[in-house]
Amino acid sequence: MGSTRRAFVAQIGLSSLYFGLGAGFSKDFLLKTNSSLPRSTPAAQGVDAARIINFIEAINQSKHEFHSFMLLRHGQVIAEAWWAPYAPELRHTMYSMSKSFASTAVGFAVMEGKLKVTDQVIKFFPESLPANISPELQQLTIKDLLTMSVGHEVDTSQAMRKEEDWVRAFLAFPFKYKPGTQFLYNSGATYMCSAIVQKVTGQKIVDYLKPRLFDPLQIEGMDWETCPKGINVGGWGLRVKTEDLAKFGQLFLQKGLWNGKQLVSKEWVEEATSFKIQQPAPEKPTRPNAENDWLQGYCYQFWRCRNNAYRGDGANGQYTIVMPEQDAVLVITSESPNMQGQLDLVWEHILPAFDARNSDASAITNLKSKTAGLALPLEKSEIPAPWSKRSFQLEPNEMGLKSxxxxxxxxxxxLDWQGEKENYSMSAGLGAWKFGETTFPGNALTVKPTSRASGIRLKKTAINGYWKDENTFVLVLRYIESPHHDLLTFNFTGDQLELSFKNSLTRVNANNKDVRPILKGRAGSI
Structure with a gap:
């Protein structure tokens, strides 16, 4: 631990470093696995701690479910928090925040002379081309992929995921516009960037980035989903820790310079984060265009923001926000139905915090108090008197669960489940989180499930149970390396059981319906 780190720990105490520390996570373990970003205080870096407190209060009063945030100023972490059961050493699904990492892989390949952004896409895949090559496909370049200006009418990723060969499916997709002329958010375009880098380097981008990006930034334990052909999906599927995001953002804030070494060229950073194409405005805007963070321009898999900032972001609220004028980085992990609303809170509370003329050192005590007990809501209840053990035989069901x-x-x-092919065991805390791992079926944990690909089977969990009434038991099953959770509702009537499932994705994405069946069973010996 460096001198800056030791001084900070001495000043404000260990607990405020890991505000969301929950049961099951050792402070000694967290110290040993702490990464290398230096720590400071808001006051020491000219930031108003009271504004950060207001930010946290606004989060807790909102409908946004934050899992963590980390704020850096002048290269130092000045505030960080995790809402239990989320914690510093846990990875988090990044969704489209992955795109900014994929773009950086392209940048390294450009720096090493393996490709140019003006290269035609078709030259990399002669074996996968359709019989008839349209003029638009002929013209399509890597730059068009990076800027989401392919020329398609709809995002290709949904159709691609139904196929075994995603490259071939993308190249066969019809065009509506000339490449480079119309913005359309298209995760298939990012996948093609990943496929091209793998084609010219012989490595998946997660492996290609390891010695160039992940190792120098001391990012470990990352993983990235692949397509059926073994190519990282690029546009989503990366999992890293909160502090890993902060390092990535700080690297870009420093124009690619890290510990005195130019990892990414300054020219690429500036090219990748500068305005490239304007997004189309909605026909019926809900706010002025100037106040919409999705209408400030698109770059190379980064978005321009208000206040001359830029960001990478992912579904449900995964953010790396770089604020050059403030020399600051803010990263967020969460599950939110309103990502613009989250950014509104940032501009309302965090942005003014950098204008502090009088840094009040005493405010750090209030910040520590505010953050030390951060946790997501935890229901508590008593066990109804007749209950100790009960077993239920389940009717045949699509999930393959027998009892x-x-x-x-x-x-x-x-809870012990018997399945047709596998058995499962879970432990839930009553009034507390119980941590474990499960292979329990039926939850893909993703907005974009990757067809026939290497998914995440063994899932880390935090589980809490409570009695809603004497006949209704609810299990809150949080998959703590993803944004999502399940609600399992057990309704008991006499010797009958009815069990229903609800994924939190149904709250944040109206198009994502929970398709799992209602399970029915009867009490009996197993």
């Missing part, structure tokens, strides 16, 4: 046994004791519920 379930529930056992209640003080502070804990154990």
């Amino acid at each position: 379930i046994k529930l056992a209640f004791s003080k502070g804990k519920c154990t």
Whole structure:
């Protein structure tokens, strides 16, 4: 631990470094795995701590579910928080925040002379071309992929995911516009960037980035989903930690310079984060265009923001926001139905914090107090008197679950599931989170499930259970390396059980319906 780090710990105490520390995570373990970003205080870096407190209060009063944030000024972490059960050492699904990393892989390939952004896409895949090559496909360049100006009418990723060969499916997709002329958000375009880098380097982009980006930034344990052909999907699927995002943002704020070494060329950083194409305005805007962070221009898989900032972002609220004028970086992980609303909170509370003329050192105490106990809501209840153990035989169902046994004791519920091919065991805290891992079926944990690809099977969980009433038991099953959670509602009537599932994705994405069946069963021995 460096001198700056030791001084900060001495000044404000360990608990405020990891505000969201929950049961099951050791402080000693967190110290040993702490990464290398230096820490400071808001006051020391000329930032108003009271504004940060207001930001946290506004979050807690909003409908946004934040899992973490980290704020840097002048290269130093001045505020960080995790809402339990989320914690510093956990990775988090990045969704389209992954695109900015994919763009950086293209940047390295350009720097090494392996490709140019003006290269035609078709030259990399002669074996996958359609029989008839349209003029638009002939003209399509890597730059058009990077700027989401391919010329398609709809995002290609949904159709691609139904196929075994995604490259071939993308190249066969019809065009409506001349490439480079119309912006359309298109995750298939980012996938093609990944496929091109793999074609010219012989490595998946997660492996290609390791010695060039991840290792120098001391980012470890990352993983990235692949398509059925073993290519990183590029446009989504990356998982990294909150602090890893902060390092990535700080690298770009420093124009690619890290510990005295130019990792990414200054020219690429400026090219990748500068305005390239204007997004079309909605026909019925809900706010002035100048106040819409999705209408400030698109770059190379980065977005321009208001206030001369830029960002990478991902579905449900995964952010790396770079603010050059303030020499600051803010990163966020969350599950939110309103990403613009999250940015509104940033501009309302965080942006004015950098204008602090009088840095009040005493405010750090209030900030520590405010953040030390941050946690997502946790329901508590008593166990109804008749309950200790019960078993239920389930009717045949699509999930392949045959039976379930529930056992209640003080502070804990154990659930043992028998499946057709596999058995599953879960432990839920009653009034607390119980941490574990599961392969329980039925939740893809993603807005864009990757067809027939290497998905995330063993999932880290935090589980809490509570009695809604004497006949209704609810299990809150949080998949703590993703933004999402499940609600399992057990309704008991006599010797009958009815079990329903609800994924939190149905709250943040109206198009994502939970398709799992309602399970029915009858009490009996197993």
